[in-house]
Amino acid sequence: MRVLKFGGSSLADFACLEQVAQLVKAQLKDEMLLVLSAPGGMTDSLVALASSAEQGQDFSSLWEALTSRCNELKAAVEKGYGPIDHWPNFEELKNKLDGVSLIKCCPDQVRAFVISFGERVSVSLMQRLLNSHKAVYLEATSCVASTGGFIDAEVDLVASKTRFQAALKEKPATIYIMPGFTASNDKGELTTLGRNGSDYSAAIAAACLEADVCQIWTDVDGVYSADPRYIKKATKVDFLSYKEAMELSYFGAKVLHPKTILPCAKAGVPCEIKNTHNPDAQGSLIGNDFSSDEPVKAISSLQDLAMLTVSGPGMKGKVGMASKVFNALAHDNVSIVLITQSSCEFSISFCVHESDLALALTALQTAFELESQAGLIEPVQVQRNLAIVTLVGDNMRAHRGLAAKFFASLSQAQVNIVAIAQDSTESAISAVIDGELCNDAVKICHENFFTHVPSIDVFLLGCGLVGQELISQLERQQAWLEKRNIKLNLYGVANSRQLHLDSEGIAFSDWQQKLAVSEQSFDLKLVEQFVKQNHLVNPVLVDCTSSDALAAQYVDFLNAGFHVVAANKKATTSSYTYYQDLIAATQKNNRKFLYETNVGAGLPVIDNLQSLFGAGDELLEFSGILSGSLSYMFGALQDGLSLSEATIKAKESGFTEPDPRDDLSGTDVARKLLIIAREAGMKLELSDIEVESVLPQGFAEGDSIDEFMAKLPSLDADFNARIEQAASEGKVLRYVGTIKEGHCKVGIEAVDSSHALNVIRDGENALAILSQYYQPRPFVIRGYGAGSEVTAAGVFADVLKTLSR
Numbered sequence: 169m170r171v172l173k174f175g176g177s178s179l180a181d182f183a184c185l186e187q188v189a190q191l192v193k194a195q196l197k198d199e200m201l202l203v204l205s206a207p208g209g210m211t212d213s214l215v216a217l218a219s220s221a222e223q224g225q226d227f228s229s230l231w232e233a234l235t236s237r238c239n240e241l242k243a244a245v246e247k248g249y250g251p252i253d254h255w256p257n258f259e260e261l262k263n264k265l266d267g268v269s270l271i272k273c274c275p276d277q278v279r280a281f282v283i284s285f286g287e288r289v290s291v292s293l294m295q296r297l298l299n300s301h302k303a304v305y306l307e308a309t310s311c312v313a314s315t316g317g318f319i320d321a322e323v324d325l326v327a328s329k330t331r332f333q334a335a336l337k338e339k340p341a342t343i344y345i346m347p348g349f350t351a352s353n354d355k356g357e358l359t360t361l362g363r364n365g366s367d368y369s370a371a372i373a374a375a376c377l378e379a380d381v382c383q384i385w386t387d388v389d390g391v392y393s394a395d396p397r398y399i400k401k402a403t404k405v406d407f408l409s410y411k412e413a414m415e416l417s418y419f420g421a422k423v424l425h426p427k428t429i430l431p432c433a434k435a436g437v438p439c440e441i442k443n444t445h446n447p448d449a450q451g452s453l454i455g456n457d458f459s460s461d462e463p464v465k466a467i468s469s470l471q472d473l474a475m476l477t478v479s480g481p482g483m484k485g486k487v488g489m490a491s492k493v494f495n496a497l498a499h500d501n502v503s504i505v506l507i508t509q510s511s512c513e514f515s516i517s518f519c520v521h522e523s524d525l526a527l528a529l530t531a532l533q534t535a536f537e538l539e540s541q542a543g544l545i546e547p548v549q550v551q552r553n554l555a556i557v558t559l560v561g562d563n564m565r566a567h568r569g570l571a572a573k574f575f576a577s578l579s580q581a582q583v584n585i586v587a588i589a590q591d592s593t594e595s596a597i598s599a600v601i602d603g604e605l606c607n608d609a610v611k612i613c614h615e616n617f618f619t620h621v622p623s624i625d626v627f628l629l630g631c632g633l634v635g636q637e638l639i640s641q642l643e644r645q646q647a648w649l650e651k652r653n654i655k656l657n658l659y660g661v662a663n664s665r666q667l668h669l670d671s672e673g674i675a676f677s678d679w680q681q682k683l684a685v686s687e688q689s690f691d692l693k694l695v696e697q698f699v700k701q702n703h704l705v706n707p708v709l710v711d712c713t714s715s716d717a718l719a720a721q722y723v724d725f726l727n728a729g730f731h732v733v734a735a736n737k738k739a740t741t742s743s744y745t746y747y748q749d750l751i752a753a754t755q756k757n758n759r760k761f762l763y764e765t766n767v768g769a770g771l772p773v774i775d776n777l778q779s780l781f782g783a784g785d786e787l788l789e790f791s792g793i794l795s796g797s798l799s800y801m802f803g804a805l806q807d808g809l810s811l812s813e814a815t816i817k818a819k820e821s822g823f824t825e826p827d828p829r830d831d832l833s834g835t836d837v838a839r840k841l842l843i844i845a846r847e848a849g850m851k852l853e854l855s856d857i858e859v860e861s862v863l864p865q866g867f868a869e870g871d872s873i874d875e876f877m878a879k880l881p882s883l884d885a886d887f888n889a890r891i892e893q894a895a896s897e898g899k900v901l902r903y904v905g906t907i908k909e910g911h912c913k914v915g916i917e918a919v920d921s922s923h924a925l926n927v928i929r930d931g932e933n934a935l936a937i938l939s940q941y942y943q944p945r946p947f948v949i950r951g952y953g954a955g956s957e958v959t960a961a962g963v964f965a966d967v968l969k970t971l972s973r
């Protein structure tokens with residue numbers, strides 16, 4: 169004997185019904201019992217009808233919709249297969265609803281009749297479709313024995329077994345069909361087994377008939393490693409133990425009803441999940457002996473929960489307090505999802521479904537009224553909108569470090585853990601968390617435990633020279649990233665006026681056209697919302713602008729959960745207080761702020777300095793050429809170009825700042841020197857740096873960049889004279905930054921051929937760091953220190969660093 173249960177999605181319309189009938193015929197080899205749900209959505213319609221009638225509303229349109237859907241199904245079946253023998257009694261249903269409407273009350277017994285009507289419709293239709301095989305209609309009320317009320321009744325397995333065996337003996341057949349969800353009590357009155365209870369009916373039938381298998385046919389291939397609606401990379405689990413399946417279904421794997429597993433486990437009947445629309449695919453098989461080496465089988469989640477905490481001095485050491493809490497809840501039929509207690513016994517916390525919250529609160533207030541008046545119990549604390557995320561796997565007990573990895577993953581997803589619980593068999597570890605972050609938490613846990621493909625979700629601000637080059641490098645490096653198992657998506661690009669976001673990831677081919685037509689400008693709230701909607705767990709805002717306004721928002725970016733990668737130097741050279749706020753925000757939010765390209769473009773300066781100073785080194789002196797554009801210009805001047813010609817060439821080479829005055833005024837070098845000084849622990853402001861400008865004071869002040877460039881030739885003659893003067897002394901001019909005895913200075917120096925910086929030109933930077941560890945010879949970093957390629961490469965490297973802990 170095999171038991172096959174078909175859910176509503178497999179019976180939604182005539183085509184689905186026929187598909188099921190074909191599938192059953194193809195599977196037919198020995199006895200089988202089909203357990204059917206109502207056609208998809210019909211139970212909801214029946215529930216709505218009962219509640220509309222109960223409120224005395226006009227339910228004629230709901231009635232009309234239900235009957236016409238049923239009549240259409242009936243007509244379609246009869247057209248192809250002949251008249252239906254057992255069509256459910258719609259008149260009786262209507263009479264009951266009219267009665268409910270009249271007294272404005274729907275007794276549970278009547279409600280059970282109404283809401284289980286859809287299953288009878290399914291069975292009548294299917295019996296006709298399988299008529300050629302003499303399918304026998306098995307009344308669930310004659311087979312499934314229940315105790316308790318009319319709704320959500322419990323099954324009496326022993327009594328059911330006797331009933332099932334008698335019913336089958338009475339009508340021997342090859343195919344039996346029975347409505348799911350339905351049972352009857354010891355008076356023979358119809359009861360229901362709780363919403364989606366047809367799985368449970370099938371499991372009971374399988375257990376009572378000692379079936380070879382209980383197959384649950386649904387619209388997915390099996391149980392997945394996480395909810396495939398949210399986790400695109402979720403994979404099917406081929407084998408699960410009963411315990412694993414129970415944990416999963418209890419904590420939210422919707423493919424299985426939580427009560428289903430127990431009857432199968434008790435009777436040792438394997439349970440198989442199969443896809444009606446893909447019948448040849450291997451499903452998930454649940455049984456006793458499916459141990460595997462994999463420690464974690466799946467991650468499940470349950471939402472819409474509330475946590476209640478009962479605490480107070482009266483709890484500590486008092487025997488019977490826990491029992492009083494749980495008895496009170498049991499008395500009012502409140503189901504408890506998870507329990508945790510503080511080790512000092514001062515408080516007990518537990519989760520209930522939000523829908524049970526009011527009931528639970530009243531039950532506790534009533535039970536602890538006296539203790540509360542005596543000050544022994546504090547008012548019950550309630551935390552709402554919570555979720556539980558659970559790692560499930562029997563083999564977890566054989567592995568160390570899984571809990572640590574689980575909690576680290578939650579922290580990576582910026583999730584605060586409200587409570588934790590683990591069963592003593594170590595098959596499940598659960599964390600109670602903020603419901604809003606549930607999908608993010610599952611996503612990152614799934615990434616870390618299953619796919620092992622970490623993702624980086626990039627939002628690029630500024631698509632000038634560096635930004636555009638970065639996009640090209642991202643495109644070129646896709647295969648390299650894939651080989652290293654890294655998923656790097658570009659989700660947003662912005663210029664100073666427009667923002668383009670794409671939840672599928674921005675195509676590298678047409679981002680410019682898309683950005684050009686966008687009517688939206690960058691707004692942190694909008695990007696934050698986008699990140700939430702798309703459950704992005706590693707969002708990185710990359711600033712390739714020179715905007716002060718954006719730099720002023722970095723703390724907000726970090727607080728909103730973004731990593732920040734900046735080519736822009738405005739934040740690191742803003743006030744020292746803001747600089748400190750930034751560092752604090754990275755620590756508070758467990759997010760990174762990376763700015764390697766702020767000094768020396770792609771050269772590894774900041775990283776080296778941080779490593780050295782982190783290891784206890786101290787800066788004694790610094791000297792270096794920190795500007796790529798000035799390095800280029802002073803080299804070109806040496807070769808005979810004028811100042812204006814050299815500036816134009818440096819700008820064309822992509823070495824200058826968006827406004828070349830920032831370079832020529834010495835400000836850009838001053839910024840870099842300030843960043844080095846701050847890394848060395850000096851608490852300085854930009855105004856503390858002594859700056860010698862290449863430009864005369866006030867030159868072209870207030871002019872546009874183009875106006876400035878047009879005026880620049882007027883400085884050529886004077887500057888040329890300065891070069892010639894130096895040359896006459898066998899020297900060349902270099903723009904140098906120094907830190908000595910706590911004083912920072914940037915300016916022009918004339919250096920002879922014996923000076924180390926004499927040869928630094930053509931865009932190269934050179935940094936000599938004399939420190940406690942590196943003396944008397946300094947630690948030297950040298951290489952091209954400007955240009956879109958090296959800078960974008962440095963930004964790219966920072967973006968990748970967001971993955972490291």
Ligand SMILES: NC(=O)C1=CN([C@@H]2O[C@H](COP(=O)(O)OP(=O)(O)OC[C@H]3O[C@@H](n4cnc5c(N)ncnc54)[C@H](O)[C@@H]3O)[C@@H](O)[C@H]2O)C=CC1
Pocket residue numbers: 629630631632633634635662663664665690711712713714715717718735736737765766769796822823824825826953954955956959
């Ligand atoms: N070019 C180089 O060699 C290096 C540049 N950097 C830094 O990289 C940054 C970018 O430099 P480039 O690409 O050369 O400049 P760029 O002028 O070519 O590009 C900057 C882009 O940012 C856009 N922008 C300005 N404000 C914006 C806002 N609020 N939102 C979005 N976009 C905005 C501008 O429209 C422009 O397209 C600068 O901060 C620069 O200091 C750092 C190291 C080296």
Ligand SMILES: N[C@@H](CC=O)C(=O)O
Pocket residue numbers: 765766768769794795796797798823824825831836953954955
């Ligand atoms: N304009 C800068 C670019 C890098 O920061 C320079 O010339 O070095």
